[in-house]
Amino acid sequence: METIRYEKDAEGIVTLTFDEPGSPVNTMSLAWQRDWCAAVDRLESEKDQIAGVILASAKSTFFAGANLKQVLELKEEDAPRLFQEIEAVKRAFRRLETLGRPVVAALNGAALGGGWEVALAAHHRIAVDDPKIQFGLPEVTLGLMPGATGVTKMVRLLGLAGAQPYLLEGKLFDPRQARALGLVHELVPSAEALAAAAREWIRANPSPKQPWDEKDYKIPGGGPQSPKVAQALVVAPAMLAAKTRGLYPAPEAILATMVEGAAVEFDTALRIESRRLAKLMVGQVTKNMITAFFFNLNAIKSGASRGASHQEVPKWRPQRVGILGAGMMGAGIAHANAVRGIACMLKDTTRERAEAGRAKACALIDAAAAKGRIDAAAAERMRQAIVTTDRVQDLAGCDMVIEAVYENRALKEQVIRETEPLLAAGGLFASNTSTLPISGLAQAARRPQDFIGLHFFSPVEKMPLVEIIKGKQTSKETLARAYDYVLALGKTPIVVNDSRGFFTSRTFGTYVMEGCAMLTEGIPAAVVENAALAAGMPVGPLAVVDETSLSLALAVAEQTKADLEAAGQRYEPPPGQEVIERMVREFKRPGRAAGAGFYDYPKDGPKRLWPELKRIFENPGFSYDLQELKDRFLYRQALEAARCLQEGVLTSEADGNIGSIFGIGYPAWTGGALQFIRSEGVARFIARAQELARKHGPRFEPPTLLRDWR
Numbered sequence: 001m002e003t004i005r006y007e008k009d010a011e012g013i014v015t016l017t018f019d020e021p022g023s024p025v026n027t028m029s030l031a032w033q034r035d036w037c038a039a040v041d042r043l044e045s046e047k048d049q050i051a052g053v054i055l056a057s058a059k060s061t062f063f064a065g066a067n068l069k070q071v072l073e074l075k076e077e078d079a080p081r082l083f084q085e086i087e088a089v090k091r092a093f094r095r096l097e098t099l100g101r102p103v104v105a106a107l108n109g110a111a112l113g114g115g116w117e118v119a120l121a122a123h124h125r126i127a128v129d130d131p132k133i134q135f136g137l138p139e140v141t142l143g144l145m146p147g148a149t150g151v152t153k154m155v156r157l158l159g160l161a162g163a164q165p166y167l168l169e170g171k172l173f174d175p176r177q178a179r180a181l182g183l184v185h186e187l188v189p190s191a192e193a194l195a196a197a198a199r200e201w202i203r204a205n206p207s208p209k210q211p212w213d214e215k216d217y218k219i220p221g222g223g224p225q226s227p228k229v230a231q232a233l234v235v236a237p238a239m240l241a242a243k244t245r246g247l248y249p250a251p252e253a254i255l256a257t258m259v260e261g262a263a264v265e266f267d268t269a270l271r272i273e274s275r276r277l278a279k280l281m282v283g284q285v286t287k288n289m290i291t292a293f294f295f296n297l298n299a300i301k302s303g304a305s306r307g308a309s310h311q312e313v314p315k316w317r318p319q320r321v322g323i324l325g326a327g328m329m330g331a332g333i334a335h336a337n338a339v340r341g342i343a344c345m346l347k348d349t350t351r352e353r354a355e356a357g358r359a360k361a362c363a364l365i366d367a368a369a370a371k372g373r374i375d376a377a378a379a380e381r382m383r384q385a386i387v388t389t390d391r392v393q394d395l396a397g398c399d400m401v402i403e404a405v406y407e408n409r410a411l412k413e414q415v416i417r418e419t420e421p422l423l424a425a426g427g428l429f430a431s432n433t434s435t436l437p438i439s440g441l442a443q444a445a446r447r448p449q450d451f452i453g454l455h456f457f458s459p460v461e462k463m464p465l466v467e468i469i470k471g472k473q474t475s476k477e478t479l480a481r482a483y484d485y486v487l488a489l490g491k492t493p494i495v496v497n498d499s500r501g502f503f504t505s506r507t508f509g510t511y512v513m514e515g516c517a518m519l520t521e522g523i524p525a526a527v528v529e530n531a532a533l534a535a536g537m538p539v540g541p542l543a544v545v546d547e548t549s550l551s552l553a554l555a556v557a558e559q560t561k562a563d564l565e566a567a568g569q570r571y572e573p574p575p576g577q578e579v580i581e582r583m584v585r586e587f588k589r590p591g592r593a594a595g596a597g598f599y600d601y602p603k604d605g606p607k608r609l610w611p612e613l614k615r616i617f618e619n620p621g622f623s624y625d626l627q628e629l630k631d632r633f634l635y636r637q638a639l640e641a642a643r644c645l646q647e648g649v650l651t652s653e654a655d656g657n658i659g660s661i662f663g664i665g666y667p668a669w670t671g672g673a674l675q676f677i678r679s680e681g682v683a684r685f686i687a688r689a690q691e692l693a694r695k696h697g698p699r700f701e702p703p704t705l706l707r708d709w710r
Helices: 030-045 068-072 076-097 114-120 138-142 150-167 175-181 191-204 227-244 249-262 266-281 284-301 328-339 351-370 376-384 409-422 438-444 476-488 504-520 525-535 541-548 550-566 577-586 612-617 626-646 653-664 673-680 682-696 704-709
Strands: 004-008 013-018 052-057 103-107 124-128 186-188 320-324 343-347 386-389 400-403 428-431 451-456 465-470 492-497
Touching (some): 004 030, 013 030, 013 191, 030 076, 052 191, 068 284, 076 266, 103 114, 103 191, 114 150, 124 175, 124 191, 138 249, 138 284, 150 227, 150 249, 150 266, 175 186, 186 191, 227 249, 249 266, 249 284, 284 492, 284 653, 284 673, 320 328, 328 343, 328 351, 328 386, 328 451, 351 386, 376 386, 400 409, 409 438, 438 451, 465 653, 476 492, 492 653, 504 541, 504 653, 525 541, 525 626, 541 550, 550 577, 626 673, 626 682, 673 682, 673 704
Parallel strands (some): 013 052, 052 103, 124 186, 320 343, 400 428, 428 451, 465 492
Antiparallel strands (some): 004 013, 451 465
16 A cells, blocks of 8 residues: 555554655545555454554644645546545445444544544544644635535534534634544543553453444434424525525535435435535535635745745744834734734824724734633733834834835835834834835835835734735845744735735725726616625625725825826726715715715614715616626726736736735635636636626726736
């Protein structure tokens, strides 16, 4: 066998050691599947000489699950073959657990996805007591489902309600949590103690059975026919549909498998599970999500865009960070530093403003403590990490300063000139601008090579992305250290080259402006918002620009116009901009912060669309096609992402996909704005874009780059 070592000791205890050659982890590769079936064949043939079986790993982790590269290569016609392969692996699981010999999983490290399903084949699970180890079934986050017994067994171990977070949400758990749930039976202090503990249990339990094979077995909490469970199941599909909007097949497949499987006997439930998994694995949504959330995200976390190796630039973490501006963004950045143990100085024009910003950050810390996410001592350390000032001199010696002042070039240049000379030797200066070119702002700095853009997203405590912008003079060392800093904050970095609006703001702007353009055509505002939601966007374009501020959007447009005209270039306002201008100037509705934008914000109820939008913009006789509206939102952003890639603003598809999902809410089912183009089929995408261009203008013309993708 290539991937499994079969070793039998003098007691007759067989250890099956998973050790996939040339891989840092064990996976359910085709070679492993063949070896697994062969190993069980041998166990059955030698049953009379076997006292028990230990499942072990030669890697630092136990088992990582499916080989996802192989999943990306699947075609729709592969589904019947896949079903048979899945069934073969599961038959081997079933043969092992009904062999009549005790089976122990020795969990020395993480067991995720298929790896946890391997562990579930054992009668007894022993784990190393290490909080860094993770177990669970995160398949749903990749558009898959646990189809190698995971759904069937977790329901039978935890019940329909108890299993939901671990199946429908992919919630992970550590060894102690697994022990509390009854999913792990024993903890040991180290990996070296696993084998002895496993042998001891085998000696004491010569003929164990799985819970579902016991005569008196009942599903915890009751099956689907139980009145209490049945009542919950009536609303469960509707609640799930409200979350997925019908765009994510995996959660729906998991819920159906849970319920149907709980209503039948064990082996039939396993076949139901196999059918649904085979169908999901050949689906495009699965491939999109695997591309983004496994391959693209891992490439980013590995430092693919860092700009320097760790040999060239050692890993870096600042000791003290200065933050200029204690508004919503500055307070959020201070909080992000404090929770990661990085001391920060929060500065504003007055001590009162600085303290107000600190209070916002501390309120987030207090909320986490109240929910039990952190203990009192940790919360106090975080609060103490944030110090306030109104004196620029107090920033002296900081090894990093981040400006988060109002989006105005003159103001930003002023604080750069005041503060940058105070940095410690070799310190970094970062701008949190969302649109202004970094190379231009760097002209106000004495050391432009140490100047970089760090575009945080609002609200900082919830948004996982930071867009790192390289200026023309930004050094390789500065980029590498900024990358390390973002990772130290627990955020996901993408790296882009300097350009007005960079990647995320530029692409986000197309989404908002497309919604505004639809208003000018006479399409009802409610239709505009709901078409975006139906496409998978988290918030409608009118609601989201209310949140970010219509007045800010107008100020950015005016700054862009002034900059371009100063450079001798012509400014062409995008379709829909006149709507923003009228809302701010004519109707005095600058956004949510002012209590009035596209929406009204009553104190005694939820927000609602401003009724006057109907009179001002709507054309009752205008006809529209919902699918075309959805396409316009998705295609407009994807086209802008492709232009960013063509112009060199983006340097990788991974950055474009992760940046679009995490930064601007591009639907996860697409795998990101650039993966959406590939998943549609490049030729089909170009043809549809050209059709939209004929109807709605040149903003839908596909860039020449896409012709090279065919």
